[in-house]
Amino acid sequence: KAGVTQTPRYLIKTRGQQVTLSCSPISGHRSVSWYQQTPGQGLQFLFEYFSETQRNKGNFPGRFSGRQFSNSRSEMNVSTLELGDSALYLCASSFIRGTTEAFFGQGTRLTVV
Amino acid sequence: QQQVKQSPQSLIVQKGGISIINCAYENTAFDYFPWYQQFPGKGPALLIAIRPDVSEKKEGRFTISFNKSAKQFSLHIMDSQPGDSATYFCAARTGNTGKLIFGQGTTLQVKP
Numbered sequence: 001k002a003g004v005t006q007t008p009r010y011l012i013k014t015r016g017q018q019v020t021l022s023c024s025p026i027s028g029h030r031s032v033s034w035y036q037q038t039p040g041q042g043l044q045f046l047f048e049y050f051s052e053t054q055r056n057k058g059n060f061p062g063r064f065s066g067r068q069f070s071n072s073r074s075e076m077n078v079s080t081l082e083l084g085d086s087a088l089y090l091c092a093s094s095f096i097r098g099t100t101e102a103f104f105g106q107g108t109r110l111t112v113v
Numbered sequence: 114q115q116q117v118k119q120s121p122q123s124l125i126v127q128k129g130g131i132s133i134i135n136c137a138y139e140n141t142a143f144d145y146f147p148w149y150q151q152f153p154g155k156g157p158a159l160l161i162a163i164r165p166d167v168s169e170k171k172e173g174r175f176t177i178s179f180n181k182s183a184k185q186f187s188l189h190i191m192d193s194q195p196g197d198s199a200t201y202f203c204a205a206r207t208g209n210t211g212k213l214i215f216g217q218g219t220t221l222q223v224k225p
Binding site for chain 1: 147149154155156157158159162202204210211212213214215216217218
């Protein structure tokens with residue numbers, strides 16, 4: 001069974017640009033959550049999607065957004081990139097929200113220059 | 114109240130020794146406590162998890178001890194091996210959400 005797939009693995013963007021990251025959950029999993037990992041702040045929750053609806057949102061500015069498609073694949077978008085957005089962005093999938101284990105992808109390393 | 118506090122920040126253990134990492138929480142609504150292991154360049158991998166209705170769970174060399182009254186839980190790695198060298202994160206979640214609250218992480222180095 002394939003794991004969580006995140007694309008691209010690495011990304012370099014310029015300040016002010018926007019970026020879209022993709023996450024394909026484990027087959028059959030319907031819940032997708034996104035996290036930002038930085039050395040200073042650790043792992044921080046961004047948002048959670050289930051059945052194409054955002055169910056929960058972390059404490060991030062509106063520049064961070066996401067969506068989920070009918071096949072459970074998810075994308076997150078960051079607009080007007082800032083240097084501080086440089087981080088490892090991780091996607092986690094679970095069968096259904098709140099009651100089952102969450103499995104992480106390898107992440108997308110975003111560098112903003 | 115949403116925080117999970119993890120200690121120590123770093124840990125050095127000799128091969129064959131016991132590694133112990135501790136976490137504490139405040140929110141009594143948390144009802145699921147997983148531990149994740151992360152190697153450089155990889156995403157966190159689920160190691161073991163516990164719910165507050167049990168005080169201990171063991172899987173191979175990894176054991177979670179849970180103290181509900183003290184609102185603390187810990188990971189014990191028995192017979193630590195150099196291959197266990199990684200960063201370990203505790204986390205907590207309430208049952209009606211997929212949102213995980215993570216501790217700050219512990220970097221474990223197991224010396225041969």
